[in-house]
Amino acid sequence: MSLDFEKEVADVEAKIAEFKTQNPEPTGVLVKELNRLETERSDMLKKIYASLTPWQTVQVARHPERPLIRDFIQGICSEFIELHGDRLFGDDHGMIGGFAMIDDHRVMIIGQQKGKDLEEKIKCNFGQACPEGYRKALRLMKLAEKFNLPVITFIDTPGAFPGRDAEERGQAEAIARNLLEMSALKTPIIALVTGEGGSGGAIGIGVGDIVLMLSNAVYSVISPEGCASILWRDGTKADEAANALKITSKSILQLKIIDEIIPEPVGGAHRDYAGTMKATKKVLLKHITTLKKITPRKLSSRRFEKFAAMGRFK
Amino acid sequence: MSLDFEKEVADVEAKIAEFKTQNPEPTGVLVKELNRLETERSDMLKKIYASLTPWQTVQVARHPERPLIRDFIQGICSEFIELHGDRLFGDDHGMIGGFAMIDDHRVMIIGQQKGKDLEEKIKCNFGQACPEGYRKALRLMKLAEKFNLPVITFIDTPGAFPGRDAEERGQAEAIARNLLEMSALKTPIIALVTGEGGSGGAIGIGVGDIVLMLSNAVYSVISPEGCASILWRDGTKADEAANALKITSKSILQLKIIDEIIPEPVGGAHRDYAGTMKATKKVLLKHITTLKKITPRKLSSRRFEKFAAMGRFK
Amino acid sequence: MAWFHKSKEAAPKSEAPKKEDIWTQCPACKAHIYKEEWDRNLKVCDRCHFHERLTWEERANLLMDEGTFVEICPKVSWNDPLKFSDSKGPYAEKAIENCAKTGMKESVAVGSGKIKGIKTSMAIMDFRFMGGSLASGTGEKILLGALYAIKHKQPYIIISASGGARMHEGIVSLMQMPKTCAALAQLREANLPYISIMTDPTTGGVSASFAMVGDIHIAEPRSLIGFAGRRVIEETIKQKLPDDFQTAEYLVEHGFVDMIVHRKDMREMLFKILKYAGCR
C-alpha cells in the first residue's frame, strides 16, 4: 500500500516490478537499468520523506504495514515470555507485555498492539487499551521493579479506548494511577513512541527516564482530526491542526519532551523492518546500559525532576 | 420472631403481652404478677441460652433481628463517614466501611452488611461480598494505615458471593490478597465476628491483632449444611455437622483462634441492642487503647507470629 | 451560612434596582430564583440541586477560614510554547482575554490557608479561564502546591473543574498529566494526605491525572466526571448512553468516588476528614 503523496514512487515501483518480471535474471546493461530505477526510487523516497508535512507524517505513523510491538519484539529480542492479565478483571490484548532478552540484557517489555489483520485488530481494539490494559502494564512494571529489570514501553495507540465499559471500569483512574506509579518506579524506564502517540492513552505508559520517538512517529495531546473539529469546527482541517499541534518527532524534540529520535530507514519503517530494528536496538541498548548504572532511588528522583521541568518556562 | 427452641419463651411472652393489654397501668398485686412473668421469661432465656447446641447457636447467629454492622456503628460510634468503592470496578453494598469515632478514638470500620428488609438484603447480596467488596475493604485498610487509624472489622457473612461474575472478577484473588496485605498492615486491626463467620468470606477481613466473637456468633470453615451434605451425604444432618465442626465461640476460644468472647445479653444480641452495644464498645475500647501503644512494625510482626502459630501442634 | 464574603467592589448604588439584580435563573431547571436566595444557597438550586460553577475566590471563601488563603505562586502564568493559532486567531490573544476577564493568570489558583484552624495547601481550578483547561502554567502551579505542602508538612486539596488538556499547548499540555501525578507521588512519599474534590466538570486529562489519585475522592452532586466525551463514546459503541452516565452519583456506584458532598457541607466535611488524617 502506498500513501497519497507517494504516487510517483508507486509509479517507479511498478516499473521496477515490471522490469523484474520481464528480466528475471538481468545482466550487463539491464543490471545498470535496474540499478538506475532503484536509485531513482530511493532518491524520490529520500526527497519525499525529508520534507513530509506533519499530516503526511501522521499517515506514515498510522501506515497499516508499520511495524508493531510484536514485530519489534521479534526483531530485537532473542527471547520473549509473555505475561497475561491484570489480576483484577481481564487480559487486554491491546496492551501486551512480558520478559524479554535484548542481547544479554533481561528487560520487561510493555506496549500497545494494534493488530495486523482485521481479526487481530478487533481482538486488540485497534491498539486502544482498556483499564485492564493499563493495570496489566502497571502490574508488570511493579514486577520489573521487584526483579530489577529495566522497563521498555512501546507506544503505538490512537488513544485509550473510549467505550462505555472502559469508562465504567475507570479508564481515567487507570491512566492516572500509572502516571503516579511510573514516576516513582525504582527501576529504569525507557519509553519509545513507535507509531501513534495518542494522548492520555500514550502517556499512560510513557513516563520514562528516557523518552524516544521513531523519526516518523507522532505524539499528540489530541488527534489532528479531533483538534480540527473542535478548534476549526471542521474535521477535514486535520492537516492544519497537525501543523499547529507540533506533533512530529523533530518538533517534540525541540520542545524537549523527548530525548532522542531514532532515525527510520529511507521511505519509513514499514519499508525496511530489518533496518528499523537495527536502529532501534542500537539506541535501546545504549540507554539500557547507561540507566542500569544509576541507583533505583536516584533514577526515580531524576525522573521526577525531568517531568517536573516539562512546561516550566523562563 | 422466635426460634424453634424458644417455644416456651414465646408462650410466656404472649402472656406478658396479653397481661399488659388488659392492665395498661398495673398496680399492687398486678405489678407483682407482671414481675413474676418477666422473671419467668428471663430465667427461661438464661437457661435456654446457657445450653444452646451448636446448631441452635447457628440459628441465633443468623437471627433476622440480630444487630448488623450498621446497628453497631449507630450504637457504638458518635460519627461515621462512609467511604465508597474499590477504585477499580464498583461499590459493594455488601461490604461497607468508613471513618468512625468511638469515644475519642478515630478508627476505620469495615464489615459485611446483610441488609434488614428484602430490598436491602438484595442490594447487599445478603452480606455475601463480591471481589469489589474485598478490594474496597483493602483500600480502606491501606488508607487507615496511611492515616494511622486502627481498623475494626465486623464480620457477618454466610460466605463470599458464589456467583459467576464474582468468580470471573477474582473472588479467590481478592480474598487471598487481603490475607496477605492484612498480615503485613502497619496499623492495629481488631476483627470481631458478630454473627456468621462464614469461611473464606469471613477470614477475608478477619486477620486481626485481636480477634473477637460475640458469644452467640459462629465461625466456621464451611456451613454446617454444606459440611453435612458433603461428609454425611445428607444436608439435614446440619446439627451433627455443627457439633463436629466446633463452631461456637467457646470452642473457637478453646482452639486459641480467638482472643476473647464478648458476652451477649440474656436471650441473645437481638433481644437487647443497647446491652450488646455497651458490651461490645467496652471490649473494643480496651483493645484499641492497648494496641495503639504498640509500634506499627511490632504490630505486624506480632500479627504474623499470631497466625503462624495457629494449627502448630506440639 | 455566609461563606461568600461580600465582593469588595459592590455595585454602585443606583436609584431603582434592575430586574437582573433581583432575579437569576437556574441554568439547569430554568427556575427563576431571587438572586439573594441564589447567593445564600451558594449558587445551588433549591429546586433541582444543580451546583453552579464557582470562581476560585468563591471556593476559597467557601472553604477557608476568612482571610487565611494566600496564593503561593501568583506570578506563574500561561505560556504559548507552540505559538499556536486556530481558526479564531492566536492562542496568545485568547489567553490575554481570559486573563482580563478573570483576573487570573492561569486556570488554577494555588495557595495555602486554614480550614477551621487546620493549615492546608489547596489548588482551586476555575472553569472561567479557558474552560479550566490543563496547560503548562496549570501543571506548574499544581506541582508547586504539592511541593509547598511537602515543605510545610500540610495536606493538599485540589478542586478540579476542567474540560481536560488545553490543546493550544499541544504535547506540553499532555505532559502536565505525568508532571502533576509525579508531584503527588512526592506528596505520597512524604506520607501527606491528598484530597481530590471533583466539581462540574472534571473530564479528560484532568480526570486521568491528579483528580483520580486522591486518598479521598469527593464530588459535588451531579458533577460531570469522566475521561472520554459522551459523544465520542456514543459514536464508538453505536449506542445511547444512560442519562446519568458520568455523573458523580454514577461514579460512586462504579467505585471511583468516596462520597458526594453538598457545597454547604464541604468545609465541615473537609475538616472532619483532615482530622481523621491526623492533621491539626
Place this chain on the structure above:
Amino acid sequence: MAWFHKSKEAAPKSEAPKKEDIWTQCPACKAHIYKEEWDRNLKVCDRCHFHERLTWEERANLLMDEGTFVEICPKVSWNDPLKFSDSKGPYAEKAIENCAKTGMKESVAVGSGKIKGIKTSMAIMDFRFMGGSLASGTGEKILLGALYAIKHKQPYIIISASGGARMHEGIVSLMQMPKTCAALAQLREANLPYISIMTDPTTGGVSASFAMVGDIHIAEPRSLIGFAGRRVIEETIKQKLPDDFQTAEYLVEHGFVDMIVHRKDMREMLFKILKYAGCR
C-alpha cells in the same frame, strides 16, 4: 525427555506382562494409550492434552535436578484438633489410611533443591492425600518452606493441587489461609520471588490464599481453578455455566493467570523465569 526417574521398586519380573501393565486409559477422553508412551509423555494425553495428576515425587523428579530435592520438614504431620468424626468414621482413621496409601504425612511435600543449578525452595501438594486438602499440617509445612526460602535467600515455588480446606480440621484449617499468606508476606518483605503453579484442581481455600498471590502465576493446561464450586454457583445464579468456566485458559482470559505451560516445558520455563527474577 526423561524427567521421570525410574521407580526404585520396579515391578517384579513376571513371565508375561499383564494387560494393565501395557495399556492405560486417558481419564478424560478414554483413549487407550501404551503405558510406556503415557509415562514418556509425563502422563499427558497426546490426544486431548489432559494433564493427569502427579504425585509429589513425580513433580520433584520432573522439575528438580536429579537427586537435589531434599525435604525440610518431613516430620510435620496431620493433626486432629477437633477430634472429628463424620458418617464414615473418625478423621484420624482416614488420615492414617492416607498416610499408608501415599507414604506422606500430610498433603504437601516441602523441600529445597535445584532447577538447572538454581537453588529454590518448593512446596508440592499431592492430591492423593485427602484430595490435597489444606489442613494445619499443610499450612505449617508451606509456612516452613517460606521461612526456609527467606533464611537461605531462595525463591519459593508452590505447586497447588487441592480441593480446598480440610473440613475435618474445622476453623483450624480455615486459619491456614491467613497463615500461609502471612508467610508469603514475609517472603515479599525479604524481596524474594514467589512462583505459584496451579495444577488440576486448585480450588476453594487454596485458590483463595497462597495460590493466588504469586509474582508469577503458571497453570497446567485445562486445570480446574476457582473459588466456589460449579454446582454451588449454578444453584446461586440459576444458570448453566459455560464448559470452560474455571479452566486455566479461562483464568488467563480473565486476568488471573500469566501463562499456561505444558508439563514437558515447565522445568525450562521455571528456569527462565528464575533467571529474570535475578536468581542464580
